[in-house]
Amino acid sequence: MKKLLTAALSAALVAGTAHSQQLNFDDTAEFDRQRTLLTAKANGPDGEPWEQYYGDQMADTAKHKKPGPYTICFSNAGVNNAWRVTGWTNMQAEVKLHPEIKELIHVDAEGSDDKQIADIDDLINGGKCSALIVSPNTTAALTPAVEKACAKLPVIVFDRGVNTKCPVTFIHPVGGYGFGIQAGEFVAATAPAGADVLMLRIVPGVDVLETRASAAKRIFKETGLNVVGEEFTEGDNAKTKSIVEDYLQRGKIDAIWMDAGATAVAALEAFEDAGLPPPIITGEDQQDFLVKWKSEGFKAIAPTYPTYQWRTPIIAAVKVLQGEAVPGPEWVMPQPAITAETLDQYVDAKMPPLHHAMCGCEKLPDYPAAWGGK
């Protein structure tokens, strides 16, 4: 009976993980490429990473040149988390810097592939758009819709990708491996040999998150750290805190690695409430975490997936419509991590707790009020 049960459980487990094995989220070449990019020198203006890019490949845009003023259309996957809220605010502010833009038409797909496919159709058929910006909800589902749009007008994709080279350019920071490497290497360098690491992840199956995890696991394996568990928190504070409390009852944890830091404070509170010193932790650039880090001074790093990337598609769209070359087919921008040394630059108690500090928005119009700051 016990054997039968074990067999059934293993079968269920294999079925559950088979899907993620089909898609390659553990690509050695890509891991190495992103590791190199993290320390590479980017082209473009100093101090303005949203205009910077790696490499020198440019996309020719002469055929898209048309007279202004422009109507830029934006099909957004959703404004359904704090990261996207900060980013969307950045994008609206960036538009105000461009008098040649008459209007920004924004359609929110509310996290639904179907709605986004319909949204893109509506935008093309509306005939008002000079250029289309797409932040895809999921990669595979949105590919045909983007291809259809490419036939009608210049398309710029950013944040998550699509499986086609038809857009003028695909704008994104270094990537998931880069994030995982920054966080993983910090833990490996800070923790004692053979330390116990708990990995906290949001959900399985999302490419940028899977690659973060695979990169970190590779590093933990190489450096002989012991991964005591890999849990999915669904980005929920209460669930995160419960999971960490349970692990603390089972044994010690030296370090917490997170694929996204939105719930880092909840994880730390589990240690606090158990009367334990804070672990080594990897968070993200969310203010609540940065503020706590600064006031308590624990060992931490905050890799970022910078929200300043939301400014770039607007800059790119204007350039494309004016016939200027832009980095392409991929526009890869820097992806800095906040460390103990640079922490002070990013902590700002006047900004709301869920604001993402790496927004590059400090000099944009209506800062800080539009981002909810005081």
Next chain:
Amino acid sequence: MIQETVGSAKTRGVASIGRLPKINPVFFVLAALLVAITFSNPNFIEPTGYMNFLKRAAPLAILAAGQIYVIVSGGFDLSAGSLITLTVVGSSMLLDNSADATWWVIAVMYAVGLAVGVVNGLVVSYLRVPSLIATLGMMITLNGAAFMWSSGSPRGYLPETFRFFGRASLQGIPLIQFLPVALLVLLVVGFVFFWLMHRTNLGRMLHALGDNPRAAQMSGVPIERVRIIAFVASSLSAVTAGILLGGFAGVSTDVGVGYELQAITACVIGGAQLLGGRGSVPASIAGALTLTAIFTLLNFIGLPKPTRDVVQGLILIAAVVLATYRRNRAGGT
């Protein structure tokens, strides 16, 4: 004739085991799970183990104690989860990091809860909208309201005074060392809900209404008013759960997601009848503890997540089958 014989044999069988079948099986399931947890993690015998468990289960238990009012009256309240979210997000917006505001903010949140309950009740009673649809609409509305209010990024922290209820513990209690405030809240709320449901006329009217609304009305039950009270009880329990959850883990924009279904599941595990007329507050609370115990046990065993989901689903179905089986066998109770 034959049937009668079978029936009486069954009755004799029941009688011979004594009073055991009269105890709701959810309590046995819960006890078994707690024993299993203790075996998989001996730390659970220590107060930190089981007190943390109770603290974590408190919001769901309170929510189930409120939901059972609506279920007994023959409806569902799907808006409870989004009301939790609205409570947490709204409190953080209103508090805006000021500890002095805690008390009036809590009062405002209960007022919001009261209004939500009354609206749900009025829509179901007078506009004759099925509760499933009415509260689904309310759920979408409240989620939208929480999002509009905060634009997805709430501005304030929850100060320690607000988080006291969900996070703090009273230290130095004899025998148990410490007592989470959330557990105290559960005991108080649980008792009030138990008393109202099982010791007052309101409880009898609720059961009558859920069992047969027409008959209840004919026998003089003010069914509209009773129904509204049921929805208000559920909404107030959701606000309480929201205060505890916000206290436990801080601001989060999707804190209440899925809680309404968990609460309904807890009630069903506790033997409630989904079409109304049967259910009890202590059994629903036990159902919520059982649900939390299942989550905790599977966590402690350390199975990988996909396997855990499979096992969790199977245990849930089994628990409800057991509850239904016992109800069919026992008939009336």
